[in-house]
Amino acid sequence: MKALVYTSSGEALQYGDYPDPTPGDGEVLVQLRAAALNHRDVWITQGLYPGIRTPSILGSDGAGVSEGNEVVINPGIDWGDNPAYPSRGYKVIGMPDDGTFAQYIAVQRNQLAPKPDHLSWEQAAALPLGGLTAYRAIFTKAKVSAGQRVLVTGIGGGVALMAAQFALAAGAEVWGTSSSAEKLQKAKKMGFAGGVNYKDADWYTQLSAHAVDFDVIVDSAGGDAFAHLVKLCRPGGCIVVYGGGKGLSSFKPQHLFWRQISIHGTSMGADQEFQDMVDFVAQHRITPVVDSVYALSDGNNAFQRMDRGLQFGKIVFSIPQ
Numbered sequence: 001m002k003a004l005v006y007t008s009s010g011e012a013l014q015y016g017d018y019p020d021p022t023p024g025d026g027e028v029l030v031q032l033r034a035a036a037l038n039h040r041d042v043w044i045t046q047g048l049y050p051g052i053r054t055p056s057i058l059g060s061d062g063a064g065v066s067e068g069n070e071v072v073i074n075p076g077i078d079w080g081d082n083p084a085y086p087s088r089g090y091k092v093i094g095m096p097d098d099g100t101f102a103q104y105i106a107v108q109r110n111q112l113a114p115k116p117d118h119l120s121w122e123q124a125a126a127l128p129l130g131g132l133t134a135y136r137a138i139f140t141k142a143k144v145s146a147g148q149r150v151l152v153t154g155i156g157g158g159v160a161l162m163a164a165q166f167a168l169a170a171g172a173e174v175w176g177t178s179s180s181a182e183k184l185q186k187a188k189k190m191g192f193a194g195g196v197n198y199k200d201a202d203w204y205t206q207l208s209a210h211a212v213d214f215d216v217i218v219d220s221a222g223g224d225a226f227a228h229l230v231k232l233c234r235p236g237g238c239i240v241v242y243g244g245g246k247g248l249s250s251f252k253p254q255h256l257f258w259r260q261i262s263i264h265g266t267s268m269g270a271d272q273e274f275q276d277m278v279d280f281v282a283q284h285r286i287t288p289v290v291d292s293v294y295a296l297s298d299g300n301n302a303f304q305r306m307d308r309g310l311q312f313g314k315i316v317f318s319i320p321q
């Protein structure tokens with residue numbers, strides 16, 4: 001089969017022939033129609049991930065055809081029985097196991113969910129990992145409901161934009177931060193109440209002039225800005241953290257405990273949450289935002305676009321048939 005193959009940190013990905021996967025016990029073959037990038041894939045190519053195996057096929061997001069059915073793939077393997085946290089054996093497809101940047105993948109049959117009918121292949125491929133992470137953050141952790149005020153940071157990101165779309169669908173008032181005025185404009189057209197550029201030194205003052213007392217804040221950056229997020233929460237509100245791209249954060253514990261603020265960590269989601277997320281998307285006819293579509297053979301340009309942070313939503317690969 002054709003695949004985009006990762007051979008070594010810092011090296012360009014190679015588009016070429018790779019052995020077809022052979023389904024193991026309980027596994028089925030999926031003929032992929034589209035796949036999508038996550039920042040995880042970029043971290044891996046930069047050597048910033050544990051247990052990297054080469055050569056291998058990256059990619060955690062995919063949609064395709066299996067046994068005649070149109071499906072999306074749950075990127076999580078072996079979450080286990082406890083919905084609160086994954087088992088020690090939990091893995092994400094696309095490292096160490098081969099992923100979706102290929103014509104075929106073998107996955108457990110119970111990792112598949114029906115592709116929502118209203119989505120194109122590209123939109124369906126944009127859904128799995130970002131959708132699962134965002135769904136758990138917004139509903140399981142933050143329990144967002146209608147009328148709540150939600151702030152999502154870095155809304156150009158794949159997970160962030162899905163989180164915002166879920167909060168909007170739940171009837172929340174959603175605000176965002178971004179590095180780009182153009183992305184903030186696009187967000188406004190999607191129904192965001194407003195937003196600010198986190199690169200402005202006074203972003204916190206700008207935002208608090210319009211909106212304070214957030215019920216829920218969803219963040220994957222951490223870093224210096226986090227102390228401001230704590231102050232932007234209403235008493236009794238919460239911050240959900242699903243990443244830490246900007247590193248160490250410090251804040252005054254007094255800003256947390258006096259005001260009864262909770263911080264929840266979250267990662268991916270349980271199998272049931274994946275099914276619930278796909279049902280929610282189908283029921284509310286939510287369409288994941290596709291930033292751009294690249295041919296799989298043009299994979300290195302797609303990785304560069306994400307590394308430079310140019311995307312608004314998901315960067316998708318069309319897979320040759």
Ligand SMILES: NC(=O)c1ccc[n+]([C@@H]2O[C@H](COP(=O)([O-])OP(=O)(O)OC[C@H]3O[C@@H](n4cnc5c(N)ncnc54)[C@H](OP(=O)(O)O)[C@@H]3O)[C@@H](O)[C@H]2O)c1
Nearest residue numbers: 038039154155156157158159178179220221242243267268
């Ligand atoms: N825990 C999990 O299960 C899980 C799952 C998926 C992702 N993640 C992590 O979450 C992060 C995002 O992943 P992704 O796949 O959505 O990546 P992505 O599509 O590349 O999005 C990254 C976004 O981060 C935003 N950003 C960059 N610097 C920022 C800052 N200083 N403050 C606020 N936002 C900032 C940017 O938003 P703008 O473009 O608007 O500037 C950028 O688009 C990564 O760290 C990833 O490893 C974790």
